[in-house]
Amino acid sequence: MTPSVADGPPSDAARRAVEAVWRIESARIVGALARYTGDFALAEDVAQEAVAEALVAWSRDGAPANPVGWLLATARRRAIDSFRRRSALDERYAALAGQLAEGEATSGAAAPAGRPDDLPWDPDRVDDDILALMFVACHPVLSPEARVALTLRSVGGLTSEEIARAFLVPVPTIQARITRAKKTIAAAGVPFELPPAEQRRERLGGVLSVLYGIFTEGSAATAGADLLRPDLAYEAIRLARTLAALLPDEPEVYGLLALCELTAARFPARTGPDGEPVLLEDQDRRRWDRSAIRRGLAALGRASTLGRGLGPYGLQAAIAACHASAPSVGETDWERVVLLYEALGRVAPSPIVELNRAVAVAMATGPQPALSIVDELVATDRLSGSYLLPSVRGELLTRLGRTAEARAELELAARLCGNARERSVLLRKAAALP
Amino acid sequence: MAKYMLIMRGTDESNAKMAEASFDEMLETMGQFNEELIRAGVLVAAEGLDDPSQGVVVDYSGETPVVTDGPYGETKELFGGFYLIDVASKEEAVEWAKRMPAVSGSKCEIRRVPTIDEFPQDNEWIIKERAWRERTGQL
Numbered sequence: 001m002t003p004s005v006a007d008g009p010p011s012d013a014a015r016r017a018v019e020a021v022w023r024i025e026s027a028r029i030v031g032a033l034a035r036y037t038g039d040f041a042l043a044e045d046v047a048q049e050a051v052a053e054a055l056v057a058w059s060r061d062g063a064p065a066n067p068v069g070w071l072l073a074t075a076r077r078r079a080i081d082s083f084r085r086r087s088a089l090d091e092r093y094a095a096l097a098g099q100l101a102e103g104e105a106t107s108g109a110a111a112p113a114g115r116p117d118d119l120p121w122d123p124d125r126v127d128d129d130i131l132a133l134m135f136v137a138c139h140p141v142l143s144p145e146a147r148v149a150l151t152l153r154s155v156g157g158l159t160s161e162e163i164a165r166a167f168l169v170p171v172p173t174i175q176a177r178i179t180r181a182k183k184t185i186a187a188a189g190v191p192f193e194l195p196p197a198e199q200r201r202e203r204l205g206g207v208l209s210v211l212y213g214i215f216t217e218g219s220a221a222t223a224g225a226d227l228l229r230p231d232l233a234y235e236a237i238r239l240a241r242t243l244a245a246l247l248p249d250e251p252e253v254y255g256l257l258a259l260c261e262l263t264a265a266r267f268p269a270r271t272g273p274d275g276e277p278v279l280l281e282d283q284d285r286r287r288w289d290r291s292a293i294r295r296g297l298a299a300l301g302r303a304s305t306l307g308r309g310l311g312p313y314g315l316q317a318a319i320a321a322c323h324a325s326a327p328s329v330g331e332t333d334w335e336r337v338v339l340l341y342e343a344l345g346r347v348a349p350s351p352i353v354e355l356n357r358a359v360a361v362a363m364a365t366g367p368q369p370a371l372s373i374v375d376e377l378v379a380t381d382r383l384s385g386s387y388l389l390p391s392v393r394g395e396l397l398t399r400l401g402r403t404a405e406a407r408a409e410l411e412l413a414a415r416l417c418g419n420a421r422e423r424s425v426l427l428r429k430a431a432a433l434p
Numbered sequence: 435m436a437k438y439m440l441i442m443r444g445t446d447e448s449n450a451k452m453a454e455a456s457f458d459e460m461l462e463t464m465g466q467f468n469e470e471l472i473r474a475g476v477l478v479a480a481e482g483l484d485d486p487s488q489g490v491v492v493d494y495s496g497e498t499p500v501v502t503d504g505p506y507g508e509t510k511e512l513f514g515g516f517y518l519i520d521v522a523s524k525e526e527a528v529e530w531a532k533r534m535p536a537v538s539g540s541k542c543e544i545r546r547v548p549t550i551d552e553f554p555q556d557n558e559w560i561i562k563e564r565a566w567r568e569r570t571g572q573l
Contacts, residue, residue: 016523016525019522019523019525019526020523020526020528021529023522023526024474024529024530024533231435231522234435234520237475238474238475238476239475240475241472241473241475242473242475245469245472245473246473268551285568286565286568287564290567290568291478
C-alpha cells in the first residue's frame with residue numbers, strides 16, 4: 001500500500017475519482033479524524049497521506065467499492081502509525097485502535113459496504129465536526145492567506161494543486177503555507193472544538209470574512225490576466241451554502257450567501273468577448289443569471305426575517321439586490337442605494353464604503369456632491385495606494401468636464417491597478433478624453 | 435462548474451420494491467440524501483414523477499401522433515425522476531449518484547446539461563428563450 005515508483009504515475013481517471021470523492025468528503029473525514037485524535041494538524045496530515053495513497057492504489061487496482069471508507073480507514077491507520085512513532089501509547093491511541101478493531105482490522109482498508117446511513121461517523125456529530133473544522137481553519141492565529149488555503153483544502157476538499165491554480169501561485173507555496181498553518185495551530189494549542197459561546201459571534205465573523213475573501217478573489221481577481229475566476233467564486237458559494245445549512249439562524253451567514261449569489265449572478269455579463277471588463281452600466285442585463293438572483297433574494301429574505309437587523313454582508317447584499325432588480329442603471333433606486341451605503345458606513349465604516357457611497361450619490365444627485373465625498377477621502381489620506389480612488393475621482397471629474405485633472409487621475413489609477421484587464425480599460429478612458 | 439442531471443430509471447422489479455417499501459422509510463432515506471446535497475451546496479433542482487401507469491404516451495411513428503394511456507411501451511427502464519446538481523466534474527456527479535439511496539434493480543443515468551450560453555447567441559429563438567428565462571427566473 002506504500003506508494004512506490006514501481007506503481008507508476010497515478011492515472012488521470014484515478015486522480016479525477018480521488019478528487020471527486022475528496023471534494024464531497026474531505027470535511028467529514030478530516031473533521032472525524034480531528035475529533036478522534038484531538039489533533040487537527042495530525043488529522044490533516046494523515047488525510048492527505050490517505051489521498052496520496054489513494055492516487056497510487058486506485059490507479060493500480062481501480063477505485064474501491066467504498067472510497068470513503070477506504071480513505072478514512074487508511075487515514076486512521078496512518079494516524080495510529082504516527083502515534084506509535086511518537087511512542088504516545090496513551091488514551092487517544094487506545095481509542096483509535098479500539099475503533100479500528102471494531103470493523104476494519106480484518107479487511108485492510110476495506111470498510112463496511114457503503115451507504116450514507118452507515119458511514120463510519122456519528123450523524124449527530126458530523127455537523128459539529130464540520131463547523132469545528134471551519135472555525136479551526138479560519139482561526140485568528142493564522143495569517144489570512146493561510147486561513148484561505150487551509151479552508152479550501154480541508155473544508156472545501158480542493159487539492160494543493162487546485163488551490164495553487166486558483167491563486168496563480170506555485171504549488172510548493174500553497175503546501176508551505178498549509179504546513180506552516182498546521183504548525184501554528186499546534187504551537188498555539190488551538191483545540192478542535194466549537195469556540196466558546198462568548199467568542200462565537202466574533203469567530204463566526206472571522207469565518208465569514210475568509211469565505212468572502214475567497215469569493216472576492218474569484219470575482220475581482222487582484223492579479224493575473226483574467227478578471228474573473230468563477231470556479232473560485234463558486235467554491236466560496238458552496239462553502240457559504242454549507243455554513244448556512246449548519247447555522248440556519250445566523251442572519252449574516254445568509255447575508256454573505258445572498259451577497260455572493262447576487263454578485264455571481266452578474267458574472268456572465270461582466271466580461272466581454274475578449275475577457276475585458278464590462279462596467280455595470282454597460283452590462284447586458286439579460287445575461288444575468290436569473291436563478292442566482294432568485295437564490296440571492298431568497299437568502300437575503302431569510303437574513304432579513306431572522307431579525308437583529310442586517311449586518312455588513314446583509315447590507316451589501318441589499319445593495320446588490322437593488323442592482324439585480326433594476327432593468328437598467330438609470331432605473332436603479334439610487335436613493336435606496338445611498339441609504340444602504342449610509343447604513344453600511346455606520347455598522348462597518350471603511351473608506352471603500354465611503355467611495356461606493358460617493359458613486360451612488362453621483363447617480364442619485366450628481367457628480368459635484370460625490371466629488372466632495374471623494375475629496376474628503378483624499379484629504380484624510382485614506383485609501384492611498386488604491387487604484388479605486390483615482391479611478392472614481394477621474395470618472396467624476398470627467399462628468400464635470402474637468403478633463404485635464406480627469407486624465408491625470410485615470411492614468412494614476414492605471415499605474416496603481418494590478419489587474420491587466422482593468423488597467424487597459426482605465427488607459428482607454430484616459431485616451432478617449434478630449 | 436457544470437450542471438449534471440441524474441436521471442432515475444426504475445424497472446418493473448425496482449418499482450415493485452418501491453411499492454412494497456414503507457413510505458415513511460423512503461421519505462427518511464431520500465430526505466437524508468437530499469439534505470446532503472443541500473448541505474454540500476450542489477443541489478439545483480429535483481423532481482420525482484407520478485406512477486408510470488398514470489402516464490400517457492404519444493407515438494410519432496405514423497403521420498399523425500398516436501396517443502395511448504399507460505406506461506411507455508416495452509421499455510424495461512422507466513424514467514422516474516431527476517436531480518439537477520451543479521458540480522466540478524462528471525466524476526463528482528458520479529460520486530453523488532453512487533450515494534443515492536436507490537432501490538436495487540433501478541439505474542441512474544448521468545448527463546451534462548448544456549447552458550444557454552453554449553448556443554448561438556444571435557439566434558432569434560435563443561434570444562427569445564433568454565427573455566423568457568429572464569422574466570421567469572428559470573435556470
